[in-house]
Amino acid sequence: xxxxxxxxxxxxxxxxxxxxxxxxxxxxxxxxxxxxxxxxxxxxxxxxxxxxxxxxxxxxxxxxxxxxxxxxxxxxxxxxxxxxxxxxxxxxxxxxxxxxxxxxxxxxxxxxxxxxxxxxxxxxxxxxxxxxxxxxxxxxxxxxxxxxxxxxxxxxxxxxxxxxxxxxxxxxxxxxxxxxxxxxxxxxxxxxxxxxxxxxxxxxxxxxxxxxxxxxxxx
Amino acid sequence: xxxxxxxxxxxxxxxxxxxxxxxxxxxxxxxxxxxxxxxxxxxxxxxxxxxxxxxxxxxxxxxxxxxxxxxxxxxxxxxxxxxxxxxxxxxxxxxxxxxxxxxxxxxxxxxxxxxxxxxxxxxxxxxxxxxxxxxxxxxxxxxxxxxxxxxxxxxxxxxxxxxxxxxxxxxxxxxxxxxxxxxxxxxxxxxxxxxxxxxxxxxxxxxxxxxxxxxxxxx
Numbered sequence: 045x046x047x048x049x050x051x052x053x054x055x056x057x058x059x060x061x062x063x064x065x066x067x068x069x070x071x072x073x074x075x076x077x078x079x080x081x082x083x084x085x086x087x088x089x090x091x092x093x094x095x096x097x098x099x100x101x102x103x104x105x106x107x108x109x110x111x112x113x114x115x116x117x118x119x120x121x122x123x124x125x126x127x128x129x130x131x132x133x134x135x136x137x138x139x140x141x142x143x144x145x146x147x148x149x150x151x152x153x154x155x156x157x158x159x160x161x162x163x164x165x166x167x168x169x170x171x172x173x174x175x176x177x178x179x180x181x182x183x184x185x186x187x188x189x190x191x192x193x194x195x196x197x198x199x200x201x202x203x204x205x206x207x208x209x210x211x212x213x214x215x216x217x218x219x220x221x222x223x224x225x226x227x228x229x230x231x232x233x234x235x236x237x238x239x240x241x242x243x244x245x246x247x248x249x250x251x252x253x254x255x256x257x258x259x260x261x262x263x
Numbered sequence: 264x265x266x267x268x269x270x271x272x273x274x275x276x277x278x279x280x281x282x283x284x285x286x287x288x289x290x291x292x293x294x295x296x297x298x299x300x301x302x303x304x305x306x307x308x309x310x311x312x313x314x315x316x317x318x319x320x321x322x323x324x325x326x327x328x329x330x331x332x333x334x335x336x337x338x339x340x341x342x343x344x345x346x347x348x349x350x351x352x353x354x355x356x357x358x359x360x361x362x363x364x365x366x367x368x369x370x371x372x373x374x375x376x377x378x379x380x381x382x383x384x385x386x387x388x389x390x391x392x393x394x395x396x397x398x399x400x401x402x403x404x405x406x407x408x409x410x411x412x413x414x415x416x417x418x419x420x421x422x423x424x425x426x427x428x429x430x431x432x433x434x435x436x437x438x439x440x441x442x443x444x445x446x447x448x449x450x451x452x453x454x455x456x457x458x459x460x461x462x463x464x465x466x467x468x469x470x471x472x473x474x475x476x477x478x479x480x481x482x
Contacts, residue, residue, distance in 0.1 A: 158411035158412075158414050158415045160406060160411065160415075163406045167406075167416070170401060170406075171398055175394045175397075178389070182386065185382075187380045188385075188386050192386065196387050197390065201422075202424075203421070203423075204422075234453065235397075
């Protein structure tokens with residue numbers, strides 16, 4: 045396991061080692077661009093699975109923070125379970141060889157990769173965010189309380205969290221950012237309409253668990 | 264525990280015992296109208312929790328079939344877990360007293376009741392069916408395979424089943440019936456638009472697990 049960080053300097057060197065004879069590329073060296081929640085997570089998993097990782101970002105401050113978090117996580121790595129599934133997003137410019145190589149790379153990280161075209165929200169967010177917005181609208185119409193909607197979806201559909209619990213967990217600012225972006229792209233789609241209650245809570249900085257209040261209050 | 268069935272004779276006698284002094288009604292006698300999947304289930308749980316149950320339906324054949332199923336289930340009742348949550352659906356004609364009495368009754372059945380206005384799909388189906396349709400549309404647009412959508416929702420969102428597995432489990436005929444009904448009520452809502460792949464599978468009687476094929480094939 046090797047792990048280095050480097051400040052972002054615009055040009056990014058190739059991060060893959062190609063084997064001339066093999067059809068697919070075997071990825072040994074990983075460059076992660078952006079040390080936020082996702083980037084740091086990818087860097088951590090790649091490092092934990094024996095890859096050489098270079099993490100790049102705009103400032104030394106961000107890098108130092110990411111590096112600290114990653115190193116702490118790596119110490120706990122034996123106990124940690126990596127459950128999520130990465131997407132391999134295929135644009136019209138992506139070759140089949142690249143897709144297949146990345147699928148192998150994801151599997152080497154102990155993940156279950158899925159493929160998806162380059163569409164807004166890919167798979168999970170494309171299905172989850174409209175569902176969350178529909179739950180908000182059901183509540184805004186006065187059809188049921190948020191507590192009852194959460195209970196119904198957990199007990200009736202077997203979901204691990206109700207939609208309002210999940211919104212507070214993800215952050216209402218994030219949900220609003222996504223839905224506003226989609227609304228801008230496709231203003232007529234009723235699925236992408238803004239929500240008055242979501243906008244009001246975000247305006248009041250009640251954006252969920254991280255500020256102590258969102259659709260619910262937290263101590 | 265008492266359990267009787269009776270053929271449906273249009274007039275249905277009162278099934279509740281009112282206590283004159285108490286505000287809420289304590290329900291001891293339960294009349295279930297309709298011996299299908301839901302009615303038989305309600306009758307079974309009510310009987311298992313010490314209520315006197317009368318089940319009414321249009322023919323003796325249906326009643327005999329329901330009765331047989333209920334009696335078999337009651338024999339297994341000690342092992343059985345009742346996990347689902349009933350809804351108490353409040354129309355403009357429903358008094359608060361009735362709602363509260365039914366909430367107590369649901370709790371007496373060992374359930375977690377939730378309240379909802381009389382709106383199409385109530386809570387779970389109102390949120391679940393459009394989400395299932397959006398998953399079908401994501402697949403129909405060619406953005407991702409049904410296998411990858413199912414994997415992503417199970418691993419990425421923690422859902423117990425992927426949308427295509429759930430569709431096959433519920434029955435594509437049922438999903439089509441619901442969405443066609445909503446489309447008829449609100450034809451302009453893009454959430455309620457019919458799906459070509461769903462319609463094709465239903466037309467071919469590939470309606471899910473119960474016929475051995477739906478979005479997936481079953482042995």
